[in-house]
Amino acid sequence: MNGAGKAAWLNALRLVVVILAAWQLLYWSVGDVALRSPLATMAFLGKLVSTGPFWAHLGETSRAFAGALLFAIVIGLSVGFLLGLNRFANEVLEPVLVAVYSIPKITLYPILLLMFGLGMSAKVAFGALHGVIPIALFTINAVRNVRPVLIKSARTMGLGPLATVREILLPAALPEIFTGIRIGFALTLIGTLLAEMFASQRGLGFLLMNAIGLHNVDLIMALTFILVAFAATVSSILLFLDRRLHSRA
Amino acid sequence: MTRAALFRSALFVLVVALLEILCRVGIIDKLTMQPPHRIVIDLWRILASGSLNAAIAKTLGNAATAFVLAMVVGVASGVVLHRLKLVRETLDPLFATYYAIPIFAFYPLLIILFGLGDAPQILIGFMLGVVAVIVNTLNGLDRVPRTLMKTARIARMGPVATVWSISLPYAAPYILTGAKLAVAYSLIGIIGAEFIMSRGGMGYEISFAYNNFDNATMYPLILLILLVSITINMLLARWEKRLMIRRGQR
Amino acid sequence: MSDAASVHVALKGVDKVFERSGRPGDVVHAVGPLDLELRKGEFFAIVGPSGCGKSTLLELIAGLAVATRGEVVFEGKPIRGQIPDGVGVVFQEDACFPWLTVSDNIAFGLRRSRLGKEERHARVEGALTMMGLTAFADSYPAQLSGGMRQRVCIARTLVRQPRLILLDEPFGALDQQTRLLMGDEVLRLWRKTDATVFLITHALDEAAMLADRIGVMSARPGRLIDIVETGWPRERDSRIVQEDAFGTVTARLWRTLREESLKAIGKTGAA
Numbered sequence: 204m205n206g207a208g209k210a211a212w213l214n215a216l217r218l219v220v221v222i223l224a225a226w227q228l229l230y231w232s233v234g235d236v237a238l239r240s241p242l243a244t245m246a247f248l249g250k251l252v253s254t255g256p257f258w259a260h261l262g263e264t265s266r267a268f269a270g271a272l273l274f275a276i277v278i279g280l281s282v283g284f285l286l287g288l289n290r291f292a293n294e295v296l297e298p299v300l301v302a303v304y305s306i307p308k309i310t311l312y313p314i315l316l317l318m319f320g321l322g323m324s325a326k327v328a329f330g331a332l333h334g335v336i337p338i339a340l341f342t343i344n345a346v347r348n349v350r351p352v353l354i355k356s357a358r359t360m361g362l363g364p365l366a367t368v369r370e371i372l373l374p375a376a377l378p379e380i381f382t383g384i385r386i387g388f389a390l391t392l393i394g395t396l397l398a399e400m401f402a403s404q405r406g407l408g409f410l411l412m413n414a415i416g417l418h419n420v421d422l423i424m425a426l427t428f429i430l431v432a433f434a435a436t437v438s439s440i441l442l443f444l445d446r447r448l449h450s451r452a
Numbered sequence: 453m454t455r456a457a458l459f460r461s462a463l464f465v466l467v468v469a470l471l472e473i474l475c476r477v478g479i480i481d482k483l484t485m486q487p488p489h490r491i492v493i494d495l496w497r498i499l500a501s502g503s504l505n506a507a508i509a510k511t512l513g514n515a516a517t518a519f520v521l522a523m524v525v526g527v528a529s530g531v532v533l534h535r536l537k538l539v540r541e542t543l544d545p546l547f548a549t550y551y552a553i554p555i556f557a558f559y560p561l562l563i564i565l566f567g568l569g570d571a572p573q574i575l576i577g578f579m580l581g582v583v584a585v586i587v588n589t590l591n592g593l594d595r596v597p598r599t600l601m602k603t604a605r606i607a608r609m610g611p612v613a614t615v616w617s618i619s620l621p622y623a624a625p626y627i628l629t630g631a632k633l634a635v636a637y638s639l640i641g642i643i644g645a646e647f648i649m650s651r652g653g654m655g656y657e658i659s660f661a662y663n664n665f666d667n668a669t670m671y672p673l674i675l676l677i678l679l680v681s682i683t684i685n686m687l688l689a690r691w692e693k694r695l696m697i698r699r700g701q702r
Numbered sequence: 703m704s705d706a707a708s709v710h711v712a713l714k715g716v717d718k719v720f721e722r723s724g725r726p727g728d729v730v731h732a733v734g735p736l737d738l739e740l741r742k743g744e745f746f747a748i749v750g751p752s753g754c755g756k757s758t759l760l761e762l763i764a765g766l767a768v769a770t771r772g773e774v775v776f777e778g779k780p781i782r783g784q785i786p787d788g789v790g791v792v793f794q795e796d797a798c799f800p801w802l803t804v805s806d807n808i809a810f811g812l813r814r815s816r817l818g819k820e821e822r823h824a825r826v827e828g829a830l831t832m833m834g835l836t837a838f839a840d841s842y843p844a845q846l847s848g849g850m851r852q853r854v855c856i857a858r859t860l861v862r863q864p865r866l867i868l869l870d871e872p873f874g875a876l877d878q879q880t881r882l883l884m885g886d887e888v889l890r891l892w893r894k895t896d897a898t899v900f901l902i903t904h905a906l907d908e909a910a911m912l913a914d915r916i917g918v919m920s921a922r923p924g925r926l927i928d929i930v931e932t933g934w935p936r937e938r939d940s941r942i943v944q945e946d947a948f949g950t951v952t953a954r955l956w957r958t959l960r961e962e963s964l965k966a967i968g969k970t971g972a973a
Binding site: 350352353355356358359360361362370371374375377450451452 | 764766785787789790791793794795796797799800801802810811813814842844855858862
């Protein structure tokens with residue numbers, strides 16, 4: 204697989220170069236009034252990470268995101284397994300999940316704010332709301348698509364229901380569950396960030412929105428860059444792991 | 453109606469009834485939420501008075517613009533990329549991780565670039581939807597069987613005619629899948645942007661109502677957006693299903 | 703009639719009815735009424751038209767399904783929904799666990815056993831050798847061909863040293879040459895393990911070549927309409943197809959089966 208692996212790396216590198224070039228070109232055509240060059244952004248970023256307040260905001264966002272992700276995974280997996288194993292419950296509730304998946308969830312955020320008040324809980328709840336649905340949906344699918352012959356084989360080898368779930372169902376469903384968690388990770392991040400951009404006094408999202416009023420282009424570019432780079436990098440790693448898990452199945 | 457659908461409807465009625473009771477009894481206070489029946493009545497009142505027609509028109513109009521942009525650019529890009537193998541390969545990692553990126557993070561930048569008007573919002577909606585359209589268009593074009601392409605060559609059809617008369621119609625169900633996603637994303641993009649920072653539109657109105665403790669306006673509007681979004685998505689899903697069944701692809 | 707000691711599996715008046723939907727009365731009569739005795743150590747094959755309930759019959763013997771009426775007795779004890787000890791099953795589809803290596807797959811068969819570590823290792827090694835998989839011990843099923851994956855499944859069954867081996871069209875997905883060679887291997891294993899083998903196949907020549915006795919099932923609901931004794935010597939292999947008697951056996955099978963197959967097509971054709 205090494206030849207294909209190397210080709211993928213080169214390809215990704217090529218993409219990064221193209222994006223940087225496009226960025227630079229855009230900067231040259233728009234100018235300093237609204238953009239900064241890649242180099243200037245990196246320089247500013249270097250200065251930014253040495254300031255105290257930045258870390259406080261980063262900490263806030265990280266804590267909110269981690270909490271939201273934890274809830275999303277735990278609830279998502281539980282619901283996913285429940286509906287995956289019980290056919291009737293699935294028929295009843297899956298359409299509800301799919302419907303919630305496609306609505307603009309930001310419209311529900313004020314309700315969460317009224318329920319949880321301003322602060323960390325609302326952010327965590329909102330982030331979790333974004334991530335829990337793909338995790339649940341993918342887990343349902345993963346459990347339901349476990350080939351029956353694997354379960355039958357387990358039975359013929361004397362495994363009881365609990366052991367079957369633990370030793371057959373889980374490993375067999377893992378690749379698809381991991382895909383759900385990968386997508387859930389990304390969506391939870393987006394949800395957490397969105398919450399901070401709408402109604403928060405702390406966090407990277409707040410910093411970003413605040414910078415508009417101050418017309419602090421450097422800050423906007425630096426923050427946008429960190430957020431996008433972080434999301435893209437972690438997602439790529441998760442995607443790589445995802446593909447490896449699926450290649451064995 | 454199937455047994456599951458019946459059960460689901462019963463569950464829904466139960467939840468609404470429960471909310472109604474909790475609100476009336478006072479366990480859920482008025483500052484947090486209104487009783488469901490009040491929300492429906494208020495929604496009717498708002499729609500009938502026409503006071504929010506401008507906001508509704510703005511939101512839906514912008515969403516439609518973003519959608520059309522995403523479809524046109526998306527399908528065209530898909531067709532072009534399908535032929536330019538190297539470019540497609542280079543962009544592939546971007547498409548694979550695109551929806552993991554918080555596109556809303558670009559909103560402040562767009563405001564700086566274009567000012568606080570309709571453009572940044574439409575661009576966000578466009579950016580969210582366009583890649584879904586491109587990916588699904590490519591997927592559909594990939595699946596055009598070789599025998600159909602050979603038929604076109606034998607009939608001496610040029611590349612444009614082939615794409616227009618054979619490839620795109622064959623890929624239509626998949627493009628429709630992309631369209632379905634683009635509709636959802638356009639709505640999400642516009643309304644989200646209106647929430648975060650805007651001068652008008654439904655998202656702005658909800659945000660305004662929230663900041664002014666005006667639950668009587670906020671909840672009905674939230675209900676309206678939910679209804680519109682769910683209805684549109686349901687209709688599109690049904691259309692997609694019918695197309696797939698007709699083609700024998702489901 | 704055969705004496706009680708030599709009867710390994712007995713089915714008495716077995717009937718299997720499936721409910722199709724939630725509505726009462728909407729049932730499928732899959733199998734029966736059916737009587738069958740499997741002699742200890744014999745190689746018994748079942749042939750029949752598609753949809754006649756062959757797989758259902760196998761599941762009843764394995765304990766994976768419960769008979770609606772009648773009794774299934776294994777080694778003198780009736781089976782009622784639990785899988786009896788000493789029975790191994792190889793299914794038609796690939797049942798390898800994709801997340802385990804070949805040797806871990808095979809070792810999985812011994813998960814529930816109370817054997818010591820060395821004994822387990824020895825048995826796994828033995829099964830790997832017997833099925834010619836030693837070179838692939840650390841490979842994953844995804845890296846193997848269909849035929850090799852079936853061998854892994856057979857090996858996984860063998861490590862448990864079953865006294866009764868049930869095979870549900872195990873070679874259905876393979877090409878003809880591979881099937882014949884796999885048939886030789888099954889005969890070899892049968893002789894080595896002294897187990898009773900119950901094989902389901904839709905290929906008449908395969909049944910005629912491998913089995914001591916062949917049961918012919920009718921169209922649905924499946925009943926046994928004929929049992930053919932081949933009388934082959936125990937030390938046989940695929941070259942038995944050269945014998946004149948082979949043609950006779952196959953001809954007799956098809957004579958009985960042809961009518962049933964037409965019935966089966968007639969039924970599904972109308973649907």
